[in-house]
Structure formats: structure tokens, C-alpha cells
Amino acid sequence: MTDSMSRLVACFRSLPGVGAKTAVRYAYSVIEKDEESAQEFANAILDAKKNIHFCPECGNYTEDDLCEYCRSRDKKTICVVAQPKDIAPFEKTGSYNGVYHVLHGTLDFRNGIGVDDIRIKELLARLVGVEEVIIATNPDVSGELTASYLAGQIKPLGIKVTRLAYGISVGSEIEYADEITLQRALSDRKEL
Amino acid sequence: MTDSMSRLVACFRSLPGVGAKTAVRYAYSVIEKDEESAQEFANAILDAKKNIHFCPECGNYTEDDLCEYCRSRDKKTICVVAQPKDIAPFEKTGSYNGVYHVLHGTLDFRNGIGVDDIRIKELLARLVGVEEVIIATNPDVSGELTASYLAGQIKPLGIKVTRLAYGISVGSEIEYADEITLQRALSDRKEL
Numbered sequence: 299m300t301d302s303m304s305r306l307v308a309c310f311r312s313l314p315g316v317g318a319k320t321a322v323r324y325a326y327s328v329i330e331k332d333e334e335s336a337q338e339f340a341n342a343i344l345d346a347k348k349n350i351h352f353c354p355e356c357g358n359y360t361e362d363d364l365c366e367y368c369r370s371r372d373k374k375t376i377c378v379v380a381q382p383k384d385i386a387p388f389e390k391t392g393s394y395n396g397v398y399h400v401l402h403g404t405l406d407f408r409n410g411i412g413v414d415d416i417r418i419k420e421l422l423a424r425l426v427g428v429e430e431v432i433i434a435t436n437p438d439v440s441g442e443l444t445a446s447y448l449a450g451q452i453k454p455l456g457i458k459v460t461r462l463a464y465g466i467s468v469g470s471e472i473e474y475a476d477e478i479t480l481q482r483a484l485s486d487r488k489e490l
Numbered sequence: 491m492t493d494s495m496s497r498l499v500a501c502f503r504s505l506p507g508v509g510a511k512t513a514v515r516y517a518y519s520v521i522e523k524d525e526e527s528a529q530e531f532a533n534a535i536l537d538a539k540k541n542i543h544f545c546p547e548c549g550n551y552t553e554d555d556l557c558e559y560c561r562s563r564d565k566k567t568i569c570v571v572a573q574p575k576d577i578a579p580f581e582k583t584g585s586y587n588g589v590y591h592v593l594h595g596t597l598d599f600r601n602g603i604g605v606d607d608i609r610i611k612e613l614l615a616r617l618v619g620v621e622e623v624i625i626a627t628n629p630d631v632s633g634e635l636t637a638s639y640l641a642g643q644i645k646p647l648g649i650k651v652t653r654l655a656y657g658i659s660v661g662s663e664i665e666y667a668d669e670i671t672l673q674r675a676l677s678d679r680k681e682l
Contacts, residue, residue: 301541302534302538309534314519322578326574327504328538336539338497339535342498343498344528344532345498346494346495346517346521347523359521361492382518
């Protein structure tokens with residue numbers, strides 16, 4: 299394998315779930331593209347890296363000052379998710395009109411991820427005027443722990459705290475939930 | 491989704507076998523990389539596209555004047571493959587010391603791919619001094635047709651023409667053959 303090829307294969311291998319053979323296939327496919335497409339691929343990576351930053355309010359990715367949801371949505375409800383990629387499934391349901399808050403992780407004391415390592419402080423700082431906080435972390439140990447911790451912090455402030463109903467199956471990941479299940483889980487959300 | 495994100499997702503979707511969800515996962519993973527890794531990814535694409543070209547003798551990819559095999563191997567035996575990616579499995583067997591010839595396709599008259607559309611002319615032009623041509627196209631209709639055609643052209647020149655033994659299973663692809671099967675197929679190759 300040539301040097302340039304090895305470097306490109308290594309880059310593809312750094313993507314989630316990509317093994318050696320798949321990385322080689324991807325690399326060949328890039329080499330087989332025309333000049334313009336390869337250039338666009340490289341530019342798309344650099345532009346995404348350069349233009350996309352965290353929304354200062356909710357922590358979602360955005361190219362603007364505020365993200366599209368913080369600019370236009372009802373701020374009386376905040377849906378708390380672990381990662382930016384967890385937002386898309388909610389948008390697909392078409393049944394949520396509030397804003398989001400991205401924690402960028404969940405509490406995981408065994409792995410040294412504590413209260414100050416995720417965006418909890420930022421969430422607590424934006425609760426003025428908020429009527430409900432929906433906690434939509436994954437239904438696993440770390441997600442549940444985070445939900446309990448947040449409920450303990452937020453309920454004393456007189457704000458309603460809800461958790462998605464167990465329409466989502468235990469052990470699964472929100473990123474991959476289908477729209478119907480997630481819609482059900484949204485409408486059945488229960489107070490903590 | 492932001493513009494930069496959509497563009498990056500579109501690029502990943504252009505890779506073989508990558509659907510919408512996988513493309514989004516890849517794009518997020520790129521955004522989450524540090525500045526330097528994203529830069530290296532973009533450079534790797536551009537460098538591969540710029541530096542890698544076809545070896546003028548065999549049609550394999552190379553960064554040098556001649557590819558690594560054409561520079562150092564016994565030129566009395568040529569192994570004919572459809573694509574550059576079909577070379578790696580042979581190298582892994584460790585039991586082939588000849589050179590290669592990459593056709594960049596196989597005959598497929600129904601889809602308008604004829605004798606002049608793949609590198610057959612170039613193969614016929616490099617047969618001086620060659621003792622054996624091993625035809626290693628995929629064991630499918632188009633691969634078999636190409637093998638027969640080549641045998642018909644090359645045997646009259648007094649050169650031995652062989653085909654990989656059917657150790658490789660019919661309907662499969664050489665790119666994914668395991669080393670043992672392919673080693674067997676190499677040693678059992680039979681004259682056409």
C-alpha cells in the first residue's frame with residue numbers, strides 16, 4: 299500500500315465502527331472520485347470543523363450565534379439530552395416545540411465523569427422562567443443516574459421535571475429510536 | 491442540520507454502502523475530532539488524490555513511476571485482476587511472486603463494456619517474454635467471459651493461460667476471499 303493510501307485508510311479507520319477492510323474500500327472509493335468531488339470532501343471536513351461550534355445556550359452544534367432551536371422555540375420547556383445527535387430523533391417526531399440542553403455526556407462516577415464534567419451548571423443557569431425540564435438521557439445506568447441527579451437539583455426550584463416514558467426499550471440508544479416509539483415516549487413522559 | 495454538516499454528511503453518503511444514519515455518525519465523529527486530526531483527514535484525501543496514479547505497466551495504483559510489484563517482481567508470470575483492490579488478497583497469501591495486470595473492469599456487453607473499455611490492449615502489449623498469464627477475474631458471468639476472451643487471445647501466442655481453481659466459491663468476490671482459500675485456488679490453478 300502506498301504512503302498516501304495508508305494515511306487515508308488510517309483516517310477512515312478512526313471513524314466509529316469502521317474496520318480495516320471497510321476503511322480500504324472507502325479509501326479506494328475516494329481515489330476513484332473525480333478531482334472536484336475529492337476536493338469537496340476535503341473542504342467539507344475543514345468547513346464543518348471551522349464553522350460548527352457549540353450553541354452558547356444549549357450546547358447543540360450550530361454555525362450561527364445561537365442554534366436554530368434556541369432562536370425560535372418556546373423556552374418554557376427544555377429537553378435535556380446527552381449528545382447533539384440525540385436531538386434529531388425528537389425533531390423527527392414533529393411533536394416537540396421546546397428547546398434543548400445538551401449535557402455532552404452523562405454522569406459516570408466509575409469512569410471519573412462527575413457533575414462538573416458535563417454541562418449541568420449551564421443547565422441550572424438557564425432555568426429562570428422554565429416550566430418543565432424533560433430528561434431524555436439514554437435508559438441505561440449512567441443515563442438514569444444523571445436523570446435522578448438532575449431531578450434532585452431542579453425539583454426543589456418548583457420546576458416540573460419529567461422523564462421520557464419507557465416506550466423506549468431499556469438498554470437501547472435514543473439515537474436509533476424510531477419516530478413512533480419516541481412520540482409515544484414523549485406523550486407518556488412522567489414526573490420524577 | 492447546519493449547511494456545513496449537510497455537506498459533510500453528503501460526502502460520507504457517497505462512500506460505498508454508507509446510508510443516512512451512518513453518514514451522520516461519521517460526520518459527528520469528524521466534528522468531535524481535534525483541529526489537527528480533521529486537518530490530517532482533509533489532507534489525506536487531497537494527497538491521496540494528488541499522489542496516487544496508475545502504474546503505466548500494470549494499471550495498479552502507485553505513488554512512484556512504477557508500482558512496487560512492477561519494480562521488483564518476476565515478470566514471467568502475470569496475474570490479471572479486474573480491480574486494484576483485488577491485488578491485496580494475493581499479496582496476503584505470500585505465495586505469488588509474479589507481477590499483476592489490472593483490467594479496471596471486466597467485459598459486460600449488456601452494459602456496453604467491450605474489449606476497448608478495459609485494459610486488454612495494454613495486457614496484450616506486455617506479453618513479450620511472459621510464460622504464464624493467470625486470470626483472476628471474479629467467478630461470475632462477466633469475469634468468466636473476460637477469462638475466455640483473454641484465453642482466446644493469448645493461447646495462440648504460445649503462452650500458458652491459467653484460471654484460478656474453483657477453491658473460490660462461485661458468486662463470491664475475490665476482494666473478500668480469505669488467505670487459505672485463495673492460496674488453494676492459486677496452487678490448483680488450471681490451464682484454459
